[in-house]
Amino acid sequence: MNIPFKLSLVTLSIISITFFACNKEDDPVEPTVTDLPNILLIIADDMGKDATAGFAEGSIKPTTPNIDKIKDEGLTFNNLWVNPTCSPTRASIITGKYGYRTGVKWANDELDPSEEILHKFIKDETDNAYSTAIIGKWHLSGETTTINPESFGMDYYAGLLSGGVQSYYQWQLTENGESTVQTQYITKVFTDLSIDWINNQSKPWFLWLAFNAPHTPFHFPPGGMHSQGTLPNYTDGLDPMPYYMAAIEAMDFQIGRLLSEIPQEELDNTIIIFMGDNGTPTQVAQAPYSSSTVKGSLYQGGINVPMFISGKGVSRTGEDNHLVCSSDLFSTIAELAGVGVTEVHDSKSFKALLSGTTAHRDFQYSESNNGIRDLWSISNGSFKLIVNANGEEELYDLDNDPYEQNDLLQGGLTTEQENAKSDLEEELSKIRM
Template sequence: MKSILTLLITIILLTVVSSQTNPTLPNILLIIADDLGVDRTPGYHTGQLPTTPTLDSLRAVGLTFENVWAAPKCTPTRATIMSGKHPVKNGVTGTPGNLDLEHRSIFHNIEDSTDNTYVDAVVGKWHISNPSDPDHPHQHGADYYVGLLGASVEDYYAWQKTENGETTLCNDYVTTVLTDRAIDWRADQDQPWFLWWAHAAPHSPFHTPPEEMYSIANTGNATRKYLAMIESIDYSLNRLLNSIPDEVEENTLIIFVGDNGTPENVTQDYPNGHGKSTLYEGGVRVPLIISGAGVSRSGEREDALINVSDLHATILQAVGTKLPGGINNSLGFHHLLQGEEGPQRKYNYIDFLSQGEGGHIIREQQYKLIVNVDQSQEFYDLENDSLEFNDLLLTGLSTDQEEIRLKLEKEATIIREGWSCNDFIQNGNEEGIDCGGDNCPSCALSNYDLPSEKHATVFPNPTNNIVTIDSDNININSLRIFDAQGKEVYKIEKVNAPSYVLNIDAFEKGIYLMFVEYDTFGEYIKLSKR
């Protein structure tokens, strides 16, 4: 009888655990560390680093992203992830800021695309309402909210805690409270869930956490306290993950990201004045580690250009939403998690303006342009000078570098004033991905203004399967192919050769448009599949 009872209890428990998530829909855990740049994150820089076994384990089984930009302060980054729009588009360009309800949140978009299948919560720092509004998280679609509404707490042991619209004084340690609430909320869910878990740490005031939460010795100065606070996040993440049943954790996509660069007084490696609140890499380059459900690349690194806005579209893709490349300024990169072909940013862009300081930045794979608020510029070669010690404008640009600077300047203006035709997203009033509407080339093949003189030869054309693109010794950078509806059906970056052989056997019969991109120009060529 005892063995039968044990078996029944086991079956009941397994039933409860399995009911906590729909196996066809992953849970989403988004962890945001406050004021954490790559220079103090293990796996990026060396030097004085915290000990983070939990993050290390996620990196070992997941994907580490090398080139991720956030805004240089927290509010515009959070508003960007929430809305999928650059700061200049969502109106939150600095701190403080308010994300107006006219901007559709990630929570509302998940609700719409999954017919309210998901339950969601924000646990932690909000800081995208001004003035602070206890109901703002709910107005943006969060089913449950607990945390701090403002930028930071004055004391990690005495802070204003807001929970479901009511604010009271809390004398318990912030990081512990936010972890306890995250654990309790998750345990109560019996349907797919999305948890936005935004820590107050390691934001100042720098202090020594409870002794069980860190291992670093000698926390007598600001840097050592800061490192101990990062370790407290790692400790808390371990607590949360250990509370999740294995079956549920296996079906959970885990995203860890910093919201801006490391504060100036605790940075390392970067030049003085290149930390948080600046448009230099020390202010905008942040860690991003993704593991769990839907991630097949284990222990790998990815150097694609990623914007924090892209998390919006990627989360939507993870829950099954079909997007035309992305949404707003957010380019989905879920395919990268699985090592599949798909669009990657040609340009990355961030803008920031707070109390008369800031500007905007734009980069391609190698070069970065900074346009300060007074319209002065700086130009850096990130492949050879990743810490930005040498402004190339001070010594003069080569002809090729000047062409790239002008191209970056033009693209940034387009992004700020309208919608890019080079972002692989159907946005603005485009009729297809980067085609149609007021600014982009027409999606209808018959309307393309194709130059009479071609640099590339495509043969055979028409073709049944194999086709060769030969550019007469001009280096081809990339190829993109669109169908008659303007949908991108093929793309390859970094061809880096004057010719390329392509098999289009899987294409449907019909007319396609191929865009061949060279170093400084591109051309459209019609392609016929028989």
């Protein structure tokens, strides 16, 4: 596994980095390389609130001590919205743009190589102060298996180009633009690659680690990584839940191994973000969700997913209920990296929430297009509107009906509800101008 060696810390420690702020009036004090935190973004694939410890949704939970530690030592974001499927969520994070701007609105949609990605933005705006990498699932180039994601502007890529694997034990690894067939457990390999890459860095780093767990196929992970006991090989007709839970627990085990391999001083200077990319798969949806309100849908079970942030500079703990969109991670991570910017494209930084309670947005937005029709959703936190391109609409009172059982448009609206609907429609039209 060829991982490029970086400049020495001695050389870098004497270099001051100039940061360029967008629309700033006064130049900030220029931080040195040693002031900058490492940033670790961990993305779980198909892990909704009903499959995550600490949330009321779902009655069957995996044992995840390492993810729990990230949660308990930091901040839980209760109102993160993503997209109903994985590619659009990843595209929104990496570009800071909503899907209708990039054309990535459903799984397997392709991100145009002309888009500026977060990794390149950080490197350009910090005068190359950061080493950057993506390890794991890419899924932004359709089903193309010949592209080298490094061409988008990151320093290093190793992982799975496509959206999934036929087997967690036999899959195609792309590294340095070359592909090889792997027979080791994919979750462990992504962790090994991450450990190797981090250990070879000598300046601040930003690692986007995208596991493909617990995405299907349902399978039995190696022993010692989970608490689900001995399971037969999965076949149709078996209960998929223990296999799904085992995959989450195996991922948690590997997250713990990764964090234990980072020297404590370096870990103390690291911000950790853990999140899901969309809701739970239909086969393992748990109440209060149903198979029609999880992954693939614009209902809360499909787009309101877990996010925990802890580590360097995160002084708040507990829960936060402010509205956040996945696109906001672009500006937030950039600001954490020292870039003097709080808003880029559709991305609004919520860095201030890590230490305070200042709201950064009044509405949140999500969308989808499954090849049949466009759908859009917008919320002010209390009311939520879903709009179908065919003109159909649904309106929900999330304060009193958080799981969207009662479409208010099926009856008469109060003045408050009429005003909320009008405001949401107006904001939606502004977003899509």
